[in-house]
Amino acid sequence: MQKLLFTFFYSLSLLFICTNLSFGQVVKVKKNKTISHWQHRFTLALGAGEELGAGSLGYAAMYGFGESQRFRIGLGVRLNLALGITDSVPYCSKKYEDELGNSYKDSLLVEEPFLGSANLGFYMSYDINDRWEIGASTDLVGFGFGNKKNAFLINSLTRDTLSTEAEVRSLVQLPKVRGTLNNEFFVGYKFNPRWRLRVGVQYLLTEYLTPEKFFNDNDEYRNNAILGFIGITFTPFNNDAVNCPKFKKEKIHYLKEGEM
Structure with a gap:
């Protein structure tokens, strides 16, 4: 009889404890963290040279390799604007030769040039350490835009001159090197x-x-033109990790009543 009573009260106690756990508490079950190898970068840059000034605004999706993801490559789009900072800016033709084999280039002096392009480009970067990076980018293909400008054409061989109009090439293309193309080499500090x-x-x-x-x-x-530039890069969806993109949030499953 005593054994029977002991078994009864013992079973009742276990049932009470399990009931309290099921109804009074929520058990969190954590899953392993996952890392996205993709990083999204928004860039703004301003540059200046001897004859031209430039600005660019872009976006690139960069893929990181390895666990540290220090090396990244990706594709992006970039809007480029260029304007003359002098009254007229010289543009040169392709080289040609005279009968004696001397090389010449004709000159086109464009008054107050202002033109732009929207291009698809290739991007790459490497994190040297926790703070410093180096990188480069180049435009590949896109389209150019800009108003017609008054220009003055000079034949370098005969010294003949004439006034004309100059227009922006609408097609931007590599490897034929046509249109408005921007290439960057930079050092970045995070x-x-x-x-x-x-x-x-x-x-x-x-x-x-x-x-x-x-x-x-x-x-x-x-x-x-060769221009010096300064710019900023914004990488949203990032956490505090220095060399890694955003860790996805931990998925927490809350056990409901009756799941235990």
């Missing part, structure tokens, strides 16, 4: 998990076309 300061060099190609091939079968004129 002063915040989401913000980076960048300084570097831009190699900016801009191009104007004349309505006819006036001299030496040329109607394409280019300016290859």
Whole structure:
């Protein structure tokens, strides 16, 4: 009889404890963290050279390799704007030679150039350490825009001159190197998990076309400018980890009544 009473009260106690756990508490079951290898970057940059100033606004999706994800490559889109900071900016034709083998380039002086492009580009970066990075980007393909400008054309061989109009090439393309193309080489400093300061060099190609091939079968004129620039990069969806993109939030499953 005593054994029977002991078994009864023991079973009742276990039932009471389990009931309290089921109804009075919520048990959290944590799942392992997962890391996204993708990082989203929004960039803004301002540059200046001897004859041209430039600004760019872009977005890139960067994929990180390995556990540390220090090395990243990706694709992005970038809006480029370029304007003359002098009254006229020289644009040059392709080289041609005279009968003696001397090389010449015709010049197109464009008054107050202002043009832009929206391009798809290739991006890469490498984190040297927790704070510093190096990187580069280049435009690949896109389209250019800008108003027609008054221009003054000079034949470098004969010294003939004429006034004409210059227009922006609508097609931007590599590897033929056409249109308005922006290339960057930079060093970045991460002063915040989401913000980076960048300084570097831009190699900016801009191009104007004349309505006819006036001299030496040329109607394409280019300016290859080297600009120093300063910019910022914003990486949303980032956590406090220095070399890694955002950790996805831990998924917590709450056990409801009756699941235990």
